[in-house]
Amino acid sequence: MLKKLSEEKQKLILEKATDEFGRCGKADAKISRIAGAAGVSVGVIYKYYTDKDTLFHICLENSLKTLSEVLTTSGASNDAEEMLRNILASIREFSKENPSVIRMYHAITSEPDEKEAAELAAEIEGISSSLYKDWISDGIEAGTIREDASPEMSAFFFDNLLMMLHFSYALPYYRQRYRIYCGKDVDSAASEKLLEEQLVAFLKAALNPAAQQGGKP
Amino acid sequence: MLKKLSEEKQKLILEKATDEFGRCGKADAKISRIAGAAGVSVGVIYKYYTDKDTLFHICLENSLKTLSEVLTTSGASNDAEEMLRNILASIREFSKENPSVIRMYHAITSEPDEKEAAELAAEIEGISSSLYKDWISDGIEAGTIREDASPEMSAFFFDNLLMMLHFSYALPYYRQRYRIYCGKDVDSAASEKLLEEQLVAFLKAALNPAAQQGGKP
Amino acid sequence: MLKKLSEEKQKLILEKATDEFGRCGKADAKISRIAGAAGVSVGVIYKYYTDKDTLFHICLENSLKTLSEVLTTSGASNDAEEMLRNILASIREFSKENPSVIRMYHAITSEPDEKEAAELAAEIEGISSSLYKDWISDGIEAGTIREDASPEMSAFFFDNLLMMLHFSYALPYYRQRYRIYCGKDVDSAASEKLLEEQLVAFLKAALNPAAQQGGKP
Amino acid sequence: MLKKLSEEKQKLILEKATDEFGRCGKADAKISRIAGAAGVSVGVIYKYYTDKDTLFHICLENSLKTLSEVLTTSGASNDAEEMLRNILASIREFSKENPSVIRMYHAITSEPDEKEAAELAAEIEGISSSLYKDWISDGIEAGTIREDASPEMSAFFFDNLLMMLHFSYALPYYRQRYRIYCGKDVDSAASEKLLEEQLVAFLKAALNPAAQQGGKP
DNA sequence: AATGAATGAGGTTTCATTCAT
DNA sequence: TATGAATGAAACCTCATTCAT
Numbered sequence: 001m002l003k004k005l006s007e008e009k010q011k012l013i014l015e016k017a018t019d020e021f022g023r024c025g026k027a028d029a030k031i032s033r034i035a036g037a038a039g040v041s042v043g044v045i046y047k048y049y050t051d052k053d054t055l056f057h058i059c060l061e062n063s064l065k066t067l068s069e070v071l072t073t074s075g076a077s078n079d080a081e082e083m084l085r086n087i088l089a090s091i092r093e094f095s096k097e098n099p100s101v102i103r104m105y106h107a108i109t110s111e112p113d114e115k116e117a118a119e120l121a122a123e124i125e126g127i128s129s130s131l132y133k134d135w136i137s138d139g140i141e142a143g144t145i146r147e148d149a150s151p152e153m154s155a156f157f158f159d160n161l162l163m164m165l166h167f168s169y170a171l172p173y174y175r176q177r178y179r180i181y182c183g184k185d186v187d188s189a190a191s192e193k194l195l196e197e198q199l200v201a202f203l204k205a206a207l208n209p210a211a212q213q214g215g216k217p
Numbered sequence: 218m219l220k221k222l223s224e225e226k227q228k229l230i231l232e233k234a235t236d237e238f239g240r241c242g243k244a245d246a247k248i249s250r251i252a253g254a255a256g257v258s259v260g261v262i263y264k265y266y267t268d269k270d271t272l273f274h275i276c277l278e279n280s281l282k283t284l285s286e287v288l289t290t291s292g293a294s295n296d297a298e299e300m301l302r303n304i305l306a307s308i309r310e311f312s313k314e315n316p317s318v319i320r321m322y323h324a325i326t327s328e329p330d331e332k333e334a335a336e337l338a339a340e341i342e343g344i345s346s347s348l349y350k351d352w353i354s355d356g357i358e359a360g361t362i363r364e365d366a367s368p369e370m371s372a373f374f375f376d377n378l379l380m381m382l383h384f385s386y387a388l389p390y391y392r393q394r395y396r397i398y399c400g401k402d403v404d405s406a407a408s409e410k411l412l413e414e415q416l417v418a419f420l421k422a423a424l425n426p427a428a429q430q431g432g433k434p
Numbered sequence: 435m436l437k438k439l440s441e442e443k444q445k446l447i448l449e450k451a452t453d454e455f456g457r458c459g460k461a462d463a464k465i466s467r468i469a470g471a472a473g474v475s476v477g478v479i480y481k482y483y484t485d486k487d488t489l490f491h492i493c494l495e496n497s498l499k500t501l502s503e504v505l506t507t508s509g510a511s512n513d514a515e516e517m518l519r520n521i522l523a524s525i526r527e528f529s530k531e532n533p534s535v536i537r538m539y540h541a542i543t544s545e546p547d548e549k550e551a552a553e554l555a556a557e558i559e560g561i562s563s564s565l566y567k568d569w570i571s572d573g574i575e576a577g578t579i580r581e582d583a584s585p586e587m588s589a590f591f592f593d594n595l596l597m598m599l600h601f602s603y604a605l606p607y608y609r610q611r612y613r614i615y616c617g618k619d620v621d622s623a624a625s626e627k628l629l630e631e632q633l634v635a636f637l638k639a640a641l642n643p644a645a646q647q648g649g650k651p
Numbered sequence: 652m653l654k655k656l657s658e659e660k661q662k663l664i665l666e667k668a669t670d671e672f673g674r675c676g677k678a679d680a681k682i683s684r685i686a687g688a689a690g691v692s693v694g695v696i697y698k699y700y701t702d703k704d705t706l707f708h709i710c711l712e713n714s715l716k717t718l719s720e721v722l723t724t725s726g727a728s729n730d731a732e733e734m735l736r737n738i739l740a741s742i743r744e745f746s747k748e749n750p751s752v753i754r755m756y757h758a759i760t761s762e763p764d765e766k767e768a769a770e771l772a773a774e775i776e777g778i779s780s781s782l783y784k785d786w787i788s789d790g791i792e793a794g795t796i797r798e799d800a801s802p803e804m805s806a807f808f809f810d811n812l813l814m815m816l817h818f819s820y821a822l823p824y825y826r827q828r829y830r831i832y833c834g835k836d837v838d839s840a841a842s843e844k845l846l847e848e849q850l851v852a853f854l855k856a857a858l859n860p861a862a863q864q865g866g867k868p
Numbered sequence: 869a870a871t872g873a874a875t876g877a878g879g880t881t882t883c884a885t886t887c888a889t
Numbered sequence: 890t891a892t893g894a895a896t897g898a899a900a901c902c903t904c905a906t907t908c909a910t
Contacts, residue, residue, distance in 0.1 A: 023329040027244030031880065041896045046881065103327075109390040110323060112240050121393035129398045146422065153415035156398040160381035161374060173326040176338035181346045181373040198370035205363065206419045209426030248905060249872095258871040259906085269905065457763050461678030465884060466893095475892045476885085486884065540761060543824040544754075546674045555827035563832045580856065587849035590832040591812060598811035607760040610772035615780045615807040632804035639797065640853045643860030682901065692875045697902065 013038045013045060015100075018059040022103025025110065026056050060108060063101040064124050070094045071128055071162075080135075080144060081200060088196050091162060095169030096187070102170035125159075132158055136207070145207045154207060161199070230255040230262060235276040239317030242324060243273050277325055280318040281341045287311045288345050288379075297361060298417060300352075305413050308379060312386030313404070319387035342376075349375055353424070362424045371424065378416070447472040447479060452493040456534030459541060460490050494542055497535040498558045504528050505562055505596075514578060515634060517569075522630050525596060529603030530621070536604035559593075566592055570641070579641045588641060595633070664689040664696060666751075669710040673754025676761065677707050711759060714752040715775050721745045722779055731786075731795060732851060739847050742813060746820030747838070753821035776810075783809055787858070796858045805858065812850070 016037040020029045031052055035042045049055040074090035077083035095102055105124075111117045132155035139145030145154070167174040168186050178186040185191060233254035237246045248269055252259045266272040291307035294300035312319050322341075328334045349372035356362030362371070384391040385403050395403040402408060450471035454463045465486055469476045483489040508524035511517035529536050539558075545551045566589035573579030579588070601608040602620050612620040619625060667688040671680045682703055686693045700706040725741035728734035746753050756775070762768045783806035790796030796805070818825040819837050829837040836842060 025242060025244060025327060027242060030878095042880085043882085043896055044894080047894075052880070103329075106327060109384070109388060110242055110320075110327065111390055112242065112320075114389045117389035118393045121390055121397060125394045125397045133398075148418060150411065150415050152399045153411065154419065156395070157378060157416065157419050159398070161377055164377035164381060167326070171326060172331045172334035173328050173338055176335045177342045178373070180338055180342045181350075181376070182369045194367065194370065198367050199374065201365060202371065202374050202423045205426040206423035209422040247903095252872095260871055260908085261869090263906065264870080459676060459678060459761055459763065461676060462763075469893090477887085477892055478890090480885065481891080537761075537763075543818070543822060544676055544757060544761065545824050548823050551823035552827045555824055555831055559828045559831045567832075582852060584845065584849050586833045587845065588853065590829070591850065591853050593832070594812055594815035595808060598815060601760070605760060606765045606768035607762055607772055610769045611776045612807070614772060614776045615784075615810070616803045628801065628804065632801050633808065635799060636805065636808050636857050639860040640857035643856045681899095693902080694875055694904085695873080698873075703901070 009038070009040065010048065013040065013048065014059060014062060017045075017055050018063060018100045018104055021056055021059055021107060022100040025107050026052075029056075031055075060104055060120070061123075063098075063104040066098065067094070067101055067105065068124070068127050072131060080139065081204065083135075084200055084203060085196065087162065088165070088199065091165050092169065092192065095166050099170035102166045106167060106171060128159060129155060139207065146209060149207060157206070158203065161203070165195075165199075226255070226257065227265065230257060230265070231276055231279055234262075234272055235280055235317045235321055238273055238276055238324065239320030243269075246273075248272075277321050277337070278340070280315075280321040281337075283315065284311070284318055284322060285341065285344050289348055297352075297356065298421065301417055301420060302413065304379065305382070305416065308382050309386065309409065312383050316387035319383045323384060323388060345376060346372060356424065363426060366424060374423070375420065378420070382412075382416075443472070443474065444482065447474060447482070448493055448496055451479075451489055452497055452534045452538055455490055455493055455541065456537030460486075463490075465489075494538055494554070495557070497532075497538040498554075500532065501528070501535055501539060502558065502561050506565055514569075514573065515638065518634055518637060519630065521596065522599070522633060525599050526603065526626065529600050533604035536600045540601060540605060562593060563589060573641065580643060583641060591640070592637065595637070599629075599633075660689070660691065661699065664691065664699070665710060665713060668696075668706050669714060669751045669755055672707055672710055672758060673751040676758050677703075680707075682706075711755055711771070712774075714749075714755040717749065718745070718752055718756065719775070719778050723782060731790065732855065734786075735851055735854060736847065738813065739816070739850065742816050743820065743843065746817050750821035753817050757818060757822060779810060780806060790858070797860060800858060808857070809854065812854070816846075816850075 013034065017029075017034045020034045020037065024030075029052070031045055032042055034055075035045055038045075045055065049058060070090050071087065074086045077086055108117075108120050111120065133151045136145055136149065136151040136154045136158075140147055140149060140151065164174070168178045169175070175186055178191075182191065182194075186195070230251065234246075234251045237251045237254065241247075246269075248262060249259055251272075252262055255262075262272065266275060287307050288304065291303045294303055325334075325337055328337065350368045353362055353366065353368040353371045353375075357364055357366060357368065381391070385395045386392070392403055395408075399408065399411075403412070447468065451463075451468045454468045454471065458464075463486075465479060466476055468489075469479055472479075479489065483492060504524050505521065508520045511520055542551075542554055545554065567585045570579055570583065570585040570588045570592075574581055574583060574585065598608070602612045603609070609620055612625075616625065616628075620629070664685065668680075668685045671685045671688065675681075680703070682696055683693055685706075686696055689696075696706065700709060721741050722738065725737045728737055759768075759771050762771065784802045787796055787800065787802040787805045787809075791798055791800060791802065815825070819829045820826070826837055829842075833842065833845075837846070
């Protein structure tokens with residue numbers, strides 16, 4: 001069978017590779033399984049991607065691009081609470097539709113090689129970290145965030161919570177963990193509503209207790 | 218040499234295996250390297266542990282036992298803030314001294330097998346989840362935690378933050394991520410102080426904005 | 435483009451294939467590289483030559499035809515010394531300009547298959563062997579070659595020396611070997627002159643010591 | 652089957668590997684075939700020899716050591732003719748008993764990599780080249796070799812003839828070539844005698860025509 | 869009981885060969 | 890007819906696992 005590798009086929013390879021890497025980790029991923037899943041022969045993969053490592057990194061970059069696009073575009077709003085709700089919605093949808101991307105992210109955070117870890121982190125975390133830091137700095141200046149909050153630390157805590165939310169949607173272990181903590185599926189309608197309300201409240205209180213307070217006469 | 222495999226030897230094997238798994242991941246860990254590090258022959262390892270997978274899971278269970286012991290014992294205090302500071306100190310010390318245990322924890326969260334993930338999560342997260350939920354429920358009842366907080370969700374967010382703290386101490390990727398967010402090493406003295414103050418403030422505000430507010434007339 | 439595979443194209447393929455085989459050896463030669471060098475697609479090569487092995491053998495036969503043509507035509511002279519000098523000049527020029535052909539020759543001498551080796555040898559060595567044998571027989575009869583020389587053996591030794599000369603010009607290993615023996619490059623002007631003088635003297639003495647002697651009263 | 656790899660087994664591996672490399676060349680040699688021939692598993696070969704390349708080079712060094720030992724030790728005699736006859740006998744015996752070693756030698760001379768060829772040549776040809784050059788220089792000084800002979804060139808021609816003799820004994824192609832030139836098998840009793848007489852005569856005449864002449868009043 | 873040499877299945881990667889376009 | 894993408898067999902090499910000593 002000799003169908004010319006169309007654009008879609010290439011995309012499919014990357015998608016299946018991302019799945020495989022996300023599911024098994026770099027070391028346990030099998031090129032032959034990726035080829036099989038994408039419906040191509042092994043040789044094709046090596047025609048388009050030098051080797052396993054290269055393929056992994058391309059999947060990674062792709063995933064991260066997608067991920068950071070989602071995070072940065074969803075965060076556009078003047079109102080903090082609205083922005084936050086937008087972000088949560090994005091995370092919910094994205095994680096459900098692209099669990100592999102999140103698994104990829106999780107997989108690289110296991111990377112034991114110091115140097116490579118550093119490079120990846122720089123590439124990935126750079127954008128959102130400054131986004132969040134700026135946002136918090138602005139908030140402090142505007143008086144909407146408590147003035148003793150360190151922008152750096154607060155952004156860090158904030159992203160930590162979002163990160164774990166991603167994991168809770170996309171990784172089996174974390175999904176189960178959610179069930180243990182909250183007694184229901186993270187996918188359930190009940191969760192969707194409660195999680196959003198509670199996280200918004202939690203973060204608003206954490207960053208601006210006064211406003212929170214003010215809301216309750 | 219007539220040392221039958223003493224208790225210590227077994228412990229040493231497990232320790233070295235945990236190191237290896239933590240450092241390299243399950244797939245890249247080498248049985249021969251574990252044997253070498255523990256000063257035994259490969260055969261011995263296979264005498265006591267059916268196969269690599271079994272060894273991995275025993276290391277895992279061991280790590281998790283250790284981890285949850287630390288968390289549960291360190292959290293004993295009447296005063297919420299003191300308890301929190303105790304926990305943070307535990308995390309800091311434990312993660313520095315037993316990074317492999319944390320790395321093991323992180324590794325299993327990659328577990329793609331739904332069923333196994335469920336079992337592991339149940340075993341691991343059960344204790345701390347109820348611990349935190351109870352503590353928050355008590356706080357709400359006692360009026361020290363805002364009454365609109367869901368104990369389940371709050372415990373979940375709380376543990377999420379602690380989890381990420383563990384990772385930030387123990388995993389290269391997350392250490393670098395911390396550097397990107399906070400501009401300094403997570404090990405540095407400056408970090409130690411700031412991180413604690415900021416996280417305590419963040420959590421206090423998140424859970425009890427009134428108290429926070431009250432502190433600033 | 436409506437160029438059917440013209441004669442020149444076919445010649446070009448063979449030439450580039452010979453280069454590739456000569457440079458890399460049969461096993462390491464790549465069909466795709468040959469196609470690239472000849473400016474045709476791989477398919478074309480397979481249209482004209484059943485498989486890699488066939489192509490190799492055709493290159494071989496071609497090379498050998500070329501080689502023996504050169505040797506037999508260059509050896510035409512009444513005077514033995516002049517003929518020898520002609521041959522040496524031919525070898526020098528041919529080996530420099532067609533190293534691939536010599537490398538091909540060298541490559542087949544590695545042929546482990548007894549039967550195939552026999553066929554190739556018959557085809558290749560037949561012409562020059564009888565040429566040299568006849569020439570030596572004539573020489574003996576004419577009294578210009580010592581009468582105790584066996585025409586067969588002498589022709590054999592003679593061709594052995596010429597063969598090694600070819601190798602010394604065309605194969606990296608033998609070029610270096612020459613350097614080790616003679617302290618200079620086989621390509622150098624100094625070599626050209628010295629090599630010719632010495633080899634002529636060596637062969638004249640070997641075949642007709644009397645003549646040689648005569649030169650020294 | 653778990654027999655401990657004895658010294659003999661190691662030697663056997665090297666022997667079979669030398670056979671395989673000699674027969675097929677480096678590129679076409681198969682590790683699995685070597686393992687099979689030596690009656691060991693593939694893994695064993697990789698336990699003792701880093702990789703195919705390493706194995707090849709060890710075989711090579713081994714072969715060359717053996718070869719140069721034979722050549723240098725056999726050449727010990729005060730009388731030039733006797734020495735030469737000794738060398739010829741050595742070549743005859745060695746080539747018959749160790750054809751693989753000669754094939755190894757032939758295989759590396761195909762080495763297309765300039766740098767590696769240079770290193771190998773230096774290692775291999777160094778000893779015999781100086782041996783022969785010295786011997787010829789001494790001969791010139793002693794008046795037993797014609798004084799217009801260049802020691803370097805003469806040594807080169809001399810070794811060329813010996814080299815081809817080796818090939819003629821050990822390589823199928825060259826064996827057939829011998830048959831074409833001389834009409835009989837190089838192994839035959841008739842060849843043994845004739846070859847020696849003729850080569851001795853050829854070389855004596857080539858190097859010292861006067862002595863040759865003297866024998867014919 | 870402990871050892872570690874040997875095994876060999878299985879993964880990555882290459883490239884001769886095919887055949888739809 | 891020419892193309893070159895796709896195929897997939899086959900080679901290298903690794904390392905979990907076994908078992909003779």
